[in-house]
Amino acid sequence: MLSERVAGVEWGPSVDRSWLSELNPQQREAATYPDGPVLVIAGAGSGKTKTLACRVAWLLQQGVPADRILLLTFTRRAAAEMLDRASRITGPGATGRIWGGTFHSIANRLLRQYGRSLGLAPEFTVIDQGDAADLMDLIRTELGLTESRKRFPQKGTLAALYSRSVNSRTKVSEVARRHFPWTEDSLEGITQVFRVYTERKRRSLLLDYDDLLLFWRALAIAPGVGDEVADRFDHILVDEYQDTNSIQAEILQGMRRTRPQMMVVGDDAQSIYSFRAATVRNILDFPQQFPGAAVVKLEQNYRSTQPILDASNAVMARATERYEKNLFTLRGGVSKPVLTTCLDEGEQCSAVCDRILSKREEGIALRDQAILFRTGHHSDQLEVELSRRNIPFLKFGGLKFVEAAHVKDMLALVRLLDNPRDELSWHRVLQLLEGIGPASARRIVAQISGSAPATEESEGEADTVEVVDPLHRFLSQPPAVPAAAQEDIASLRAALTDCLEGDPPVASQIERIRRFYEPIFRRLYENPSVRLRDLDSLEQIASGCPSRAQFLSDLALDPPASTQDLAGPPLLDEDYLILSTIHSSKGSEWDAVHLIHVSDGNIPSDLATGSEAEIEEERRLLYVAMTRARDALYLYFPLRYYNRPRGRGDRHSYAQLTRFIPPEDWHYYEREGSHQSTPVDAAGTGDPKTDAAAAVDALLGDLWS
DNA sequence: CATTTATAAATTTTT
DNA sequence: TTTATAAATG
Numbered sequence: 001m002l003s004e005r006v007a008g009v010e011w012g013p014s015v016d017r018s019w020l021s022e023l024n025p026q027q028r029e030a031a032t033y034p035d036g037p038v039l040v041i042a043g044a045g046s047g048k049t050k051t052l053a054c055r056v057a058w059l060l061q062q063g064v065p066a067d068r069i070l071l072l073t074f075t076r077r078a079a080a081e082m083l084d085r086a087s088r089i090t091g092p093g094a095t096g097r098i099w100g101g102t103f104h105s106i107a108n109r110l111l112r113q114y115g116r117s118l119g120l121a122p123e124f125t126v127i128d129q130g131d132a133a134d135l136m137d138l139i140r141t142e143l144g145l146t147e148s149r150k151r152f153p154q155k156g157t158l159a160a161l162y163s164r165s166v167n168s169r170t171k172v173s174e175v176a177r178r179h180f181p182w183t184e185d186s187l188e189g190i191t192q193v194f195r196v197y198t199e200r201k202r203r204s205l206l207l208d209y210d211d212l213l214l215f216w217r218a219l220a221i222a223p224g225v226g227d228e229v230a231d232r233f234d235h236i237l238v239d240e241y242q243d244t245n246s247i248q249a250e251i252l253q254g255m256r257r258t259r260p261q262m263m264v265v266g267d268d269a270q271s272i273y274s275f276r277a278a279t280v281r282n283i284l285d286f287p288q289q290f291p292g293a294a295v296v297k298l299e300q301n302y303r304s305t306q307p308i309l310d311a312s313n314a315v316m317a318r319a320t321e322r323y324e325k326n327l328f329t330l331r332g333g334v335s336k337p338v339l340t341t342c343l344d345e346g347e348q349c350s351a352v353c354d355r356i357l358s359k360r361e362e363g364i365a366l367r368d369q370a371i372l373f374r375t376g377h378h379s380d381q382l383e384v385e386l387s388r389r390n391i392p393f394l395k396f397g398g399l400k401f402v403e404a405a406h407v408k409d410m411l412a413l414v415r416l417l418d419n420p421r422d423e424l425s426w427h428r429v430l431q432l433l434e435g436i437g438p439a440s441a442r443r444i445v446a447q448i449s450g451s452a453p454a455t456e457e458s459e460g461e462a463d464t465v466e467v468v469d470p471l472h473r474f475l476s477q478p479p480a481v482p483a484a485a486q487e488d489i490a491s492l493r494a495a496l497t498d499c500l501e502g503d504p505p506v507a508s509q510i511e512r513i514r515r516f517y518e519p520i521f522r523r524l525y526e527n528p529s530v531r532l533r534d535l536d537s538l539e540q541i542a543s544g545c546p547s548r549a550q551f552l553s554d555l556a557l558d559p560p561a562s563t564q565d566l567a568g569p570p571l572l573d574e575d576y577l578i579l580s581t582i583h584s585s586k587g588s589e590w591d592a593v594h595l596i597h598v599s600d601g602n603i604p605s606d607l608a609t610g611s612e613a614e615i616e617e618e619r620r621l622l623y624v625a626m627t628r629a630r631d632a633l634y635l636y637f638p639l640r641y642y643n644r645p646r647g648r649g650d651r652h653s654y655a656q657l658t659r660f661i662p663p664e665d666w667h668y669y670e671r672e673g674s675h676q677s678t679p680v681d682a683a684g685t686g687d688p689k690t691d692a693a694a695a696v697d698a699l700l701g702d703l704w705s
Numbered sequence: 706c707a708t709t710t711a712t713a714a715a716t717t718t719t720t
Numbered sequence: 721t722t723t724a725t726a727a728a729t730g
Contacts, residue, residue: 209720210720273718275718375717375718376718435708436707440707556720581717582718584719608718617718711726713724713726714722
């Protein structure tokens with residue numbers, strides 16, 4: 001008899017299940033769990049991706065139709081990787097119709113299809129947090145809040161406050177008090193801005209990231225259509241559950257109100273997104289929120305050597321609150337992680353580069369090594385050094401190309417064609433024209449969007465106030481503009497007309513828009529050559545998109561994650577090093593990991609030491625970084641920081657090793673570098689004067705830090 | 706009055 | 721390198 005019972009499931013003789021034997025018992029239990037709901041607690045390196053990929057393959061082999069499986073991940077890249085692994089088991093093509101992506105991108109997809117039943121027009125435009133901030137800024141000036149004598153919070157702060165309040169479903173005043181205390185004086189103005197902001201979004205057919213979740217939640221709990229949407233999926237799988245927020249948990253509850261088939265996977269020790277209102281409670285409360293839920297724990301680490309795991313576990317052992325878990329590995333290994341003390345950042349740069357090159361000599365390719373850091377700019381100086389030494393690299397996290405002003409300009413132009421009611425884009429585009437600033441832009445927008453007295457009573461159509469769309473009004477009734485702007489506005493109108501007539505392909509619309517934009521671009525920016533490449537990339541991306549709407553949604557929801565910032569010529573098959581923020585490194589692993597700036601003030605970040613909870617999150621961040629390493633882990637720590645950024649000034653301050661690695665834990669590491677004993681008082685730089693000064697300054701620093 | 710130009714200041718992590 | 725505010729210009 002060839003068929004056999006595996007975790008309660010009958011297997012036919014024709015199905016190849018050899019791949020299942022590669023899983024350990026817990027992984028197999030998770031991958032073949034009959035229905036759900038089930039929570040998988042997956043420690044770092046415990047084969048979480050493999051398990052999820054196997055579950056997908058298993059479901060397909062069970063006969064679940066691909067388009068009835070929903071796989072929610074943290075990034076689109078993660079979804080693609082998982083589906084790729086699944087298709088290696090099931091054969092190519094089988095995973096193609098699976099719904100895979102982030103909560104936000106799936107929301108976008110569902111709302112285009114079902115949004116109408118919620119009163120949401122399907123041609124809405126998705127705006128990112130930067131756009132949201134810009135819109136709030138616009139409203140802030142309109143309301144005259146900039147002229148008040150008290151300083152009003154910056155637009156970025158406003159957007160962060162708003163988003164956190166929405167996602168945690170907490171009152172603005174409460175969020176302000178706890179996380180943005182300096183804004184408390186302006187609360188009245190802030191709530192006013194938020195009120196107008198929501199009105200304006202609706203009127204302009206804009207959805208921000210938070211709206212995508214809120215509307216999906218509304219869709220999932222709606223009486224009629226909610227059933228239809230929930231019934232679309234036989235199985236729902238969620239990765240990185242520790243980094244979801246309460247709205248996302250409610251979405252899942254709505255989506256699973258009649259069916260139990262759901263699996264969520266996460267690790268509370270790797271929760272690092274509470275600034276986005278993610279909450280560990282989702283994991284802890286899962287059994288209550290989804291009655292009858294089973295819990296499976298994956299505790300065997302397949303990634304790291306024992307010494308690396310020991311050091312990482314020591315960091316987490318000092319956490320105030322954690323979910324008990326016994327992570328173990330069968331991988332031996334004798335080399336401890338190395339903790340290198342450097343005199344200053346320059347020495348850190350050369351230490352890292354030297355080590356990377358010597359690892360490469362040992363046979364560890366650049367692509368199997370990574371440099372990780374807390375914030376995007378921590379790698380600035382290192383990037384210069386890498387380029388100087390001709391070490392090619394690819395950087396993840398930090399500034400993205402969609403955030404560059406010239407890219408935003410181009411996108412605003414495209415958006416107008418797609419959604420003429422998008423006031424934010426109108427403002428941006430109009431101010432590109434010579435002689436038009438905020439005031440003229442506002443006047444023109446009012447005129448063409450119909451809120452001006454120009455709106456005749458709209459006869460029959462009682463409930464549609466805007467009969468004529470602003471774009472056509474802009475083209476048919478040219479608004480009065482200052483003399484200086486005449487020429488620019490004429491060329492803008494010509495460009496827009498060309499893009500509308502005959503509905504040409506997306507790429508040629510972009511090309512036409514670029515032809516309009518380039519002269520303005522050259523006038524606006526000093527060194528156009530570097531930025532010009534970005535415009536090329538935009539055209540490149542557009543050429544692969546079937547529609548304008550898709551082009552815009554893709555860029556808003558899944559912006560290119562890395563800078564094209566290769567030190568050498570960007571050859572695809574070339575060996576290159578990975579540079580990444582710790583946040584962006586989530587889910588990845590490398591043979592050798594180099595973690596830089598492991599000092600107090602960087603980890604934990606000075607900006608995150610406000611509350612106990614924030615410090616604990618920084619601790620988990622360090623843990624996540626350390627557990628990315630398979631065979632070798634290097635921590636670097638510069639003693640001295642120059643106060644004046646890249647100035648030649650001598651003023652500097654002294655840092656201490658991160659508080660998460662106290663002296664009692666130093667035995668987990670191999671110590672090396674300029675200072676052999678303690679980071680602050682040792683000799684050995686060959687310059688007694690410097691050392692003495694270092695010791696004195698550090699002593700003083702202790703008194704008031 | 707609106708816009709442009711000049712000057713000074715600030716800068717987490719991301720869908 | 722971007723962004724807020726102040727002074728100068730059209």
